[in-house]
Amino acid sequence: MIRTPQRQPCWSFVLPALVAVLIGTWVPVAAAATEITLWTMRTVEAQMANLREDVGEFETQNPGIKVTIEAVPFNVVYPKLAAAIQAGTPPNLFNNIEAMVAFMHTKGVLEPVDDVIDGVGRDQFTRKYLDWVTAVGQTWAIPDWALHQAVYYRKDLFAQKRLSVPKSWQELLEVAKAFNNAKDGMYGMGVPLGREFVGQQTLGAVMYSAGAYVYDPTTRKYAFDKNKDKAIRALKFVVDLYKAASPPASIDWSWGEYRTAFVKEKVAMTFEWGAVIGQATNENAALLDRIGIFPVPGPDAADYPPKSNFGGAYFFTVSKSDPAKVEASKKLLRFLWTPDRLAKRANTRPVFAVPPVRSAFESATYQNHPVVKRFAPELRMIFRDVIPYEQRHGLEAGLNPLAGQIESSYVFGDAVQNVILRNWTPERAVDWIDGQLQIMRAYLEK
Amino acid sequence: MHSGPTGSAVRPSRAAVGAVAFGRRRNWSPTGGYLGSLFLVPTLVFLVVLIAYPVAYNFYLSFQDYNYLLGVSRFVGPRHYVQLLYDPVFWRSLANNLVWTIGGVGGQLVLGLAAALLVDTPGRGMVVVRTLLLIPYVVPAIATAITWRWMFNDFYGILSFVLTAVGLLPPQTSPFASVELAMPAAICVGIWRGFPFAMIVYWAALQTIPAAEYEAAQVDGAGTLQEFWNITLPHLGHITLVLVVLRTLWMFNYFDLLYLLTKGGPAGATQHLPILVYITSFGLFRFGEAAAIAGLMAVTAGLIVTLYVRIHGPKEL
Numbered sequence: 001m002i003r004t005p006q007r008q009p010c011w012s013f014v015l016p017a018l019v020a021v022l023i024g025t026w027v028p029v030a031a032a033a034t035e036i037t038l039w040t041m042r043t044v045e046a047q048m049a050n051l052r053e054d055v056g057e058f059e060t061q062n063p064g065i066k067v068t069i070e071a072v073p074f075n076v077v078y079p080k081l082a083a084a085i086q087a088g089t090p091p092n093l094f095n096n097i098e099a100m101v102a103f104m105h106t107k108g109v110l111e112p113v114d115d116v117i118d119g120v121g122r123d124q125f126t127r128k129y130l131d132w133v134t135a136v137g138q139t140w141a142i143p144d145w146a147l148h149q150a151v152y153y154r155k156d157l158f159a160q161k162r163l164s165v166p167k168s169w170q171e172l173l174e175v176a177k178a179f180n181n182a183k184d185g186m187y188g189m190g191v192p193l194g195r196e197f198v199g200q201q202t203l204g205a206v207m208y209s210a211g212a213y214v215y216d217p218t219t220r221k222y223a224f225d226k227n228k229d230k231a232i233r234a235l236k237f238v239v240d241l242y243k244a245a246s247p248p249a250s251i252d253w254s255w256g257e258y259r260t261a262f263v264k265e266k267v268a269m270t271f272e273w274g275a276v277i278g279q280a281t282n283e284n285a286a287l288l289d290r291i292g293i294f295p296v297p298g299p300d301a302a303d304y305p306p307k308s309n310f311g312g313a314y315f316f317t318v319s320k321s322d323p324a325k326v327e328a329s330k331k332l333l334r335f336l337w338t339p340d341r342l343a344k345r346a347n348t349r350p351v352f353a354v355p356p357v358r359s360a361f362e363s364a365t366y367q368n369h370p371v372v373k374r375f376a377p378e379l380r381m382i383f384r385d386v387i388p389y390e391q392r393h394g395l396e397a398g399l400n401p402l403a404g405q406i407e408s409s410y411v412f413g414d415a416v417q418n419v420i421l422r423n424w425t426p427e428r429a430v431d432w433i434d435g436q437l438q439i440m441r442a443y444l445e446k
Numbered sequence: 447m448h449s450g451p452t453g454s455a456v457r458p459s460r461a462a463v464g465a466v467a468f469g470r471r472r473n474w475s476p477t478g479g480y481l482g483s484l485f486l487v488p489t490l491v492f493l494v495v496l497i498a499y500p501v502a503y504n505f506y507l508s509f510q511d512y513n514y515l516l517g518v519s520r521f522v523g524p525r526h527y528v529q530l531l532y533d534p535v536f537w538r539s540l541a542n543n544l545v546w547t548i549g550g551v552g553g554q555l556v557l558g559l560a561a562a563l564l565v566d567t568p569g570r571g572m573v574v575v576r577t578l579l580l581i582p583y584v585v586p587a588i589a590t591a592i593t594w595r596w597m598f599n600d601f602y603g604i605l606s607f608v609l610t611a612v613g614l615l616p617p618q619t620s621p622f623a624s625v626e627l628a629m630p631a632a633i634c635v636g637i638w639r640g641f642p643f644a645m646i647v648y649w650a651a652l653q654t655i656p657a658a659e660y661e662a663a664q665v666d667g668a669g670t671l672q673e674f675w676n677i678t679l680p681h682l683g684h685i686t687l688v689l690v691v692l693r694t695l696w697m698f699n700y701f702d703l704l705y706l707l708t709k710g711g712p713a714g715a716t717q718h719l720p721i722l723v724y725i726t727s728f729g730l731f732r733f734g735e736a737a738a739i740a741g742l743m744a745v746t747a748g749l750i751v752t753l754y755v756r757i758h759g760p761k762e763l
Contacts, residue, residue, distance in 0.1 A: 078728040082514070106515045185601070185618060195711035248616070249600035249623040252712050257599065266601055401515050409729045410709075417713040421625045443732070444515060 033066040034328045036092035043071045046348040058335045065328045078408060085109055090319040092329045098392055099407035101133050101141040101315055106401040111318040112138035116330050120337045126356045128390050129313045135399035141315035143356040148386045149205050149310050152276055153269040155292040165294045167304035169237045172297055176245035179268035188245030190261055190270030192253035199413025202271050204310035207234040208391045209298035211308055215397035224437055228430050235426040239419055251420055274352035293378040295386050311390025339363045351375055401444045411436045507737035514731040526738035543718035545629055550697040553637035555689060558644020566652045583642035591706035594635045598622055622708055625715040632707050632716050644689055651685040687758060691751050698747045719743045
């Protein structure tokens with residue numbers, strides 16, 4: 001006799017499934033973690049590894065918080081952030097630069113972080129960076145890295161020619177000319193003037209050394225129209241320096257090109273942010289002992305080092321969200337802002353990144369890093385004479401929308417390129433910059 | 447299709463199709479009009495959401511003064527369009543766009559045809575050659591841009607070295623640093639990037655030319671050049687038109703490669719309309735103006751293609 005298989009009652013499947021679903025849904029709800037997103041504009045692996053390590057430790061100590069890290073490169077940051085803000089999903093934490101802080105503040109998506117800063121100790125921070133991200137009496141970002149722009153030069157070549165560090169534009173021009181050597185294909189000075197970012201940074205370095213502010217740091221009123229003479233003088237000097245001692249193609253150079261030229265010993269000096277040290281470590285370690293750093297000189301040797309120069313910083317911002325996510329984000333910031341962790345983060349790109357907090361700068365973790373040790377006198381000089389006097393286009397008046405817009409437009413880069421390649425006069429170029437800035441201001445005030 | 451008495455598929459009768467078409471027998475059966483219409487819904491949704499809405503919104507936006515930073519928008523009518531007509535930056539960008547498009551499309555077609563003729567020749571290694579020639583089309587734009595920038599580098603670039611050696615470039619400089627040479631250099635990269643598409647299309651078209659025509663020509667004593675001129679080229683006329691239209695639209699709107707190569711510099715020498723749209727929107731956050739530029743781009747591209755097809759094109763295109 002053949003037995004037909006007995007049909008299972010359907011509830012015998014349904015009931016366990018129902019129980020499993022209920023358990024499955026109940027367990028995550030009961031143990032729901034607060035999930036926060038962290039975007040970072042740092043894309044070098046060492047930086048990411050350090051951040052992942054710190055965040056991993058934080059998550060272990062705080063099992064109720066889950067952090068998702070995402071790297072956002074410079075060239076996509078505006079479209080990506082704009083889309084996220086439009087969709088109502090900006091990152092809970094964003095490790096970014098000052099222009100992004102201005103942009104996000106204007107869009108009204110930021111939470112103030114004064115409580116975190118006060119917890120670390122407000123007086124420990126480089127004052128200038130806090131000023132840049134302060135508006136209506138509140139601080140909207142916490143400084144993480146101090147950056148600096150200076151002249152990186154070849155000490156050995158200076159010694160060979162018995163030259164000393166130039167203390168004025170004219171001295172810099174003369175020294176740069178002295179290193180031109182057509183036979184070896186060597187140039188005196190890398191003057192990078194690429195249209196995006198770099199042209200603005202190079203021109204900014206010289207303009208600020210002459211005090212050509214966009215906003216008056218004291219009155220906080222628009223002042224570029226009153227500083228045109230200084231700006232014209234600075235622009236003329238940049239053009240003279242480029243024509244006299246910089247490789248012709250540096251009109252189109254970005255960071256990669258001028259750093260490579262310096263590391264491959266094709267230029268004796270260059271405007272630079274310090275990342276060239278990392279590149280030299282990897283590609284020409286023998287050069288490291290021959291590299292020196294001095295502040296960008298101003299027009300007059302008597303004022304050296306100038307009490308104004310172009311700089312920058314990295315920050316962390318916290319976006320508005322539900323209270324649990326905001327609190328989780330700030331908890332992570334408090335965790336990250338110990339002197340030791342700040343020093344370790346800066347050491348992922350030594351010399352390029354400097355801790356903006358005095359206790360972190362003085363910490364053994366920072367000072368004992370081999371690269372920091374090698375450049376200890378230069379870094380002390382930068383921390384003392386350069387960083388406290390940094391300016392950034394538009395941020396002289398604190399956080400405001402124009403600052404972000406100057407960064408994202410190519411006004412300064414275009415102006416200097418047009419003087420060199422399309423025979424604009426410096427006067428016309430500076431008038432044009434002023435006109436563009438006025439249009440931006442009017443547009444934002446409309 | 448119906449399933450017939452034997453289970454084999456049969457086509458519905460013309461009468462049935464006509465009846466459905468006129469709505470006399472609309473129903474939910476497999477041949478019914480409702481079901482058929484239902485199948486169109488995903489396509490219609492796709493077209494409306496991804497094409498019609500963005501185009502309409504762009505058109506709407508171009509009449510607004512939309513301050514993205516402050517989130518404020520107000521109607522300004524056709525002001526942006528009028529301003530653009532008097533804006534020298536717009537006209538220079540349009541001129542750059544035309545040079546970029548014409549140079550790029552022309553080069554891609556010529557190189558694509560030459561490569562197609564090469565890979566069409568019999569030979570054992572042609573499979574490898576075909577694969578190698580396709581590489582430019584599959585390499586990401588960012589890798590292409592970085593590689594070519596280094597090849598044009600002033601100190602280490604092999605191409606800069608060659609150009610200097612033949613006297614086309616001053617020593618220790620780069621074409622990307624020259625107002626005169628930046629666009630031709632960028633066009634070369636654009637041609638390199640896009641020619642495999644033309645090659646594949648031409649190669650496919652070459653397979654359709656009857657061998658008998660070549661045999662007859664050879665009997666008549668025609669040489670290779672005469673065969674190419676009198677047989678090959680006439681057969682490729684239609685596909686060339688299709689390629690010109692497709693590649694023109696592609697190159698005219700092509701943003702990423704040129705932006706990654708030059709950022710529109712130096713001194714605006716390679717700034718074409720897509721870069722201008724990008725800078726106006728994500729640099730200056732003037733989305734209304736950017737939308738107007740994008741609108742004029744669409745009109746210009748449409749005009750170019752229409753004009754070309756009117757002059758050269760077969761009516762069935």
